Amino acid sequence: xxKFSCEKxxxxxxxxVTSRAVAQKSSIPALEGxxxxxxxxxxxxxxxxxxxxxxxxxxxxxxxxxxxxxARLFGDIIRRMPDDMITFTADEKMMVHxxxxxxxxxxxxxxxxxxxxxPEVEDEYAVSMQQKVLRSMIEEVAFAVSTNESxxxxxxxxxxxxxMCLNMVAVxxxxxAFRREKLEKLEGGAFSFVxxxxxxxxxxxxxxxxxxxxxxxxxxxxxxxxxxxxxLICRRLEGEFLDxxxxxxxxxxxxxxxxxxxxxxxxxxxxxxxxxKLKSPVRCLFDHxxxxxxxxxxxxxAKDVCRVSGDGDKLEIGFNNRYLLDALRNARTEQxxxxxxxxxxxxxxxxxxxxxxxxxxxPVRFKND
Numbered sequence: 001x002x003k004f005s006c007e008k009x010x011x012x013x014x015x016x017v018t019s020r021a022v023a024q025k026s027s028i029p030a031l032e033g034x035x036x037x038x039x040x041x042x043x044x045x046x047x048x049x050x051x052x053x054x055x056x057x058x059x060x061x062x063x064x065x066x067x068x069x070x071a072r073l074f075g076d077i078i079r080r081m082p083d084d085m086i087t088f089t090a091d092e093k094m095m096v097h098x099x100x101x102x103x104x105x106x107x108x109x110x111x112x113x114x115x116x117x118x119p120e121v122e123d124e125y126a127v128s129m130q131q132k133v134l135r136s137m138i139e140e141v142a143f144a145v146s147t148n149e150s151x152x153x154x155x156x157x158x159x160x161x162x163x164m165c166l167n168m169v170a171v172x173x174x175x176x177a178f179r180r181e182k183l184e185k186l187e188g189g190a191f192s193f194v195x196x197x198x199x200x201x202x203x204x205x206x207x208x209x210x211x212x213x214x215x216x217x218x219x220x221x222x223x224x225x226x227x228x229x230x231x232l233i234c235r236r237l238e239g240e241f242l243d244x245x246x247x248x249x250x251x252x253x254x255x256x257x258x259x260x261x262x263x264x265x266x267x268x269x270x271x272x273x274x275x276x277k278l279k280s281p282v283r284c285l286f287d288h289x290x291x292x293x294x295x296x297x298x299x300x301x302a303k304d305v306c307r308v309s310g311d312g313d314k315l316e317i318g319f320n321n322r323y324l325l326d327a328l329r330n331a332r333t334e335q336x337x338x339x340x341x342x343x344x345x346x347x348x349x350x351x352x353x354x355x356x357x358x359x360x361x362x363p364v365r366f367k368n369d
Contacts, residue, residue, distance in 0.1 A: 153239030286312020
């Protein structure tokens with residue numbers, strides 16, 4: 001027997017967060033459900049055998065116990081309830097009664113015995129940082145996480161912790177993204193791991209725009225993110241991550257500084273003639289205090305000029321417009337520095353001052369080269 005009451009808004013939020021880790025289709029019906037666990041407090045969990053999300057809900061628990069409910073059905077019921085106190089009871093036959101105001105639902109649950117345990121994470125290494133900082137770091141590197149399963153380790157982002165800093169790196173064979181931030185707290189010395197991209201997008205959605213801390217704990221095979229009342233547990237990705245420090249070109253004779261917004265607008269303008277069917281690189285001719293941009297496809301030809309400071313020595317180089325735009329849009333500074341060593345070398349996109357981000361974008365060879 002289980003019995004508890006809870007405000008709709010708390011229950012609805014908890015279902016929304018934990019449902020993100022529920023398997024869409026599974027041969028184990030329990031994995032398409034949420035585990036409702038009531039004792040001193042109410043805990044709801046979702047787990048797809050890769051990522052698990054567990055959250056505590058503020059509720060008045062009268063009788064403890066646990067049961068599994070289909071996530072979609074339970075979520076739809078709670079979402080349609082009036083904004084008031086919800087009463088939940090479950091009997092020994094797994095029959096669940098949910099009521100709020102004049103609305104009543106009776107649904108059948110599943111035994112919690114069929115639900116797999118979420119992994120335990122040993123707390124050997126741990127770091128803490130502000131939620132809004134981790135969220136912005138994930139946002140600014142996630143675009144470069146690979147979707148190619150042939151190198152599974154690159155379908156995640158590298159977390160590298162040392163010297164009270166966190167470096168986050170993602171790479172997909174066409175571009176590289178790097179972010180660095182100071183840590184609030186560090187336990188266990190320097191360490192590194194690779195976190196799956198799918199789990200990172202869930203961490204980003206759970207983190208608020210707040211200075212409250214998130215704690216990241218590294219276990220032998222799993223990673224634990226603790227964000228307020230919510231825990232996310234995911235598997236570490238194994239394998240050899242790219243030696244990114246050696247992949248970044250050191251000697252770059254050509255250096256220009258551009259207004260980020262103006263450069264984005266220029267690339268956007270010439271990209272109008274580029275489409276999925278009619279692909280073409282954006283041609284960038286780096287000259288004295290200006291970059292001349294052009295693109296030509298079956299749709300037509302587009303040209304624009306962006307004023308910059310620095311001399312490009314008439315270097316002409318081609319880029320995938322989307323890759324270059326991704327890098328510039330995630331460079332959250334008014335000005336960016338671009339460093340280039342030659343027409344076939346990757347371009348470095350850095351802040352005009354400081355070193356808290358770095359993006360590398362590989363050039364595209366022109367057809368007639």
